[in-house]
Amino acid sequence: MKQYKIVEKFISINGEGQRAGEISLFIRFPSCNLKCTYCDTMWANEKNVNTIYITIEDIKNDINMYNIKNITLTGGEPLLQDDISVVIQEILSINNKINIEIETNGSIDLSKLEKINRERVYITMDYKLPTSKMEGLMKIENFDKLTHKDTIKFVIGSNYDLIRAKNIIKNYIKEGKVYFSPVFKEIEPKYIVEFMKEHKLTDVRLQLQMHKIIWNPDERGV
Ligand SMILES: C[S@@+](CC[C@H](N)C(=O)[O-])C[C@H]1O[C@@H](n2cnc3c(N)ncnc32)[C@H](O)[C@@H]1O
Ligand SMILES: Nc1nc2[nH]cc(C(=O)O)c2c(=O)[nH]1
Ligand code: SF4
Ligand SMILES: [Mg+2]
Numbered sequence: 001m002k003q004y005k006i007v008e009k010f011i012s013i014n015g016e017g018q019r020a021g022e023i024s025l026f027i028r029f030p031s032c033n034l035k036c037t038y039c040d041t042m043w044a045n046e047k048n049v050n051t052i053y054i055t056i057e058d059i060k061n062d063i064n065m066y067n068i069k070n071i072t073l074t075g076g077e078p079l080l081q082d083d084i085s086v087v088i089q090e091i092l093s094i095n096n097k098i099n100i101e102i103e104t105n106g107s108i109d110l111s112k113l114e115k116i117n118r119e120r121v122y123i124t125m126d127y128k129l130p131t132s133k134m135e136g137l138m139k140i141e142n143f144d145k146l147t148h149k150d151t152i153k154f155v156i157g158s159n160y161d162l163i164r165a166k167n168i169i170k171n172y173i174k175e176g177k178v179y180f181s182p183v184f185k186e187i188e189p190k191y192i193v194e195f196m197k198e199h200k201l202t203d204v205r206l207q208l209q210m211h212k213i214i215w216n217p218d219e220r221g222v
Helices: 056-066 084-092 140-145 159-171 189-198 210-214
Strands: 004-006 008-013 023-028 052-054 070-074 099-104 121-126 151-156 177-182 204-206
Touching: 004 023, 008 052, 008 056, 008 210, 023 056, 056 084, 070 084, 084 099, 151 159, 159 177, 159 189, 177 189, 189 204
Parallel strands: 023 070, 070 099, 099 121, 121 151, 151 177, 177 204
Antiparallel strands: 004 052, 008 023
């Protein structure tokens, strides 16, 4: 049976995005090709990070034991995993109720997922803004591969980030729900709200990372 190398698997409420507040099984993969200045999971990207191996049976057991409907594949960067399509297909075949969210950083070509049946799979794709220092690695053509079911997440750390996000929304985004998410403790959420109001960004949704409000912000596995 195929084994997958991960850094953590846990059940929590999704603290972000379209299914925020809903129970989700998280599978966090190691390694990342970016180094965002604000990354709250840099530990997962260390070369010598402690990893474990899981199989689809382990995932099936969690789903049956906890009545799981939502699974979030995250990291690190999940699309760096060579066999990410296999994981997705195996999970989808467990039952017809599960939906999968893929948290990806915007720098990996989404054509990697083009063979996947996206009916029960949605993408939460970051567009990295100047604060991250990774904007130059964004794949703009990825916007053409998103559907209305997907999410584009802008993690906001400054006023300049907001201006850039507005520009990207106006010039590139065709489909997908747009979320603004403050860099934790870096910018006042109310400042983002003021910007949204001033610039009439009525199609954008502000999110806060709920798990950092419920638990210690540095806690793993939540
Ligand atoms: C740890 S990343 C893993 C998935 C993928 N590498 C990515 O960046 O989208 C999960 C999400 O957390 C966000 N994130 C990381 N550090 C953050 C921070 N300090 N404040 C707010 N969001 C953060 C990322 O931008 C991303 O949307
Ligand atoms: N509770 C909780 N929700 C999350 N949603 C996306 C996360 C991520 O790290 O990708 C995450 C996370 O790390 N914890
Ligand atoms: S892309 Fe995601 S995992 Fe990688 S450094 Fe940025 S926030 Fe962290
Ligand atoms: Mg997280």
